[in-house]
Amino acid sequence: MGDYKAKLPEYKSLKGISERMLAEHLKLYNGYVAKSNEIVDKLASGTVDLSKSAATYSEFRALKLEQTFNGNGMYLHQFYFENLSDNGGQAEGEVKKEIEKNFGSFEKWKDEFVATGMAGRGWAVLGLNLEDGKLYNLLYDAHNIGGFVTLVPILVLDVFEHAYFIDYGTNRKDYINAYLNLINWSVVRKRLEKAKKMYSIWTS
Template identity: 45%
Template structure:
């Protein structure tokens, strides 16, 4: 069983992302993923595995929703954990971004464009298969991720992330998100991803 993680900052600590948005997003939506993940795991202990079927079965339904709930929990924890900063890029990840995208400005343009076309998430991730950073999109928690890649900077692009503050203006929300990035945390995640990838070789 998993538990809801507390925010590493106050609800009203972010610039351009209101306390009401954070309260609903964290305390209701994110907590809901955690609770449903636990509920699904409990249901799986008693499911009749002899009736598993790829067209429809209780087993299939639970296993499918397990990935949605688990990834919803994980991505939200990474998302909330990467905010609360001053938005000033620094560290080895900053150098890697410039190496892989040509410049920070080119990466930022691609990240925002990816955020505009994603239906659920845009994630800066380190892929150990090519040793590069990529901006991946996901239309749902369990769609679009690249297995084996390490997410270092996710941004939730579902409407619930910004509708209270910006209505349908996702572009303004993405600008606000960029101003709140904690680059020391992004750098910590990037270095951890590189070290884990090296340890597996």
């Protein structure tokens, strides 16, 4: 049985993200959680005829595709809400050093991250690649289209229109700039520490 549960943030609004915008966004997140559970239950029900599985169309194919779409939609939204805070502050310590090492400077990283957010149709993700231990800014055009399969997300930005249209209309750039002031670098630091441990295990 599907037992996914939404991990809802404690905040109701943020500087630059209204209460209404956040409430509507959380509805979508809850929807991905519900559909992920529904798909898991359907796959476990024994009612899907695996013998009819086909690449052109089959019920099994549709379920497996939507499992990744809804599952990634669930996790990416979870990571997005977790890495936001009104007390975002500035990157420092190990996170800043790793960003500078991989991108040349913090400003170069920020410029590329913003550009990734402007170029992507769904998500911009800063993550650590388990194959080489390097940080990358990667875009996702949909929840299950984009990125490296070996990427561990450490910072997630939602750039689907639903993330900003109520507050910013078509002005995605202003939304991204507001987002940059809301990054919870403490969360990013903890994710980076875990990702580096994973890299050590992956390459051992």
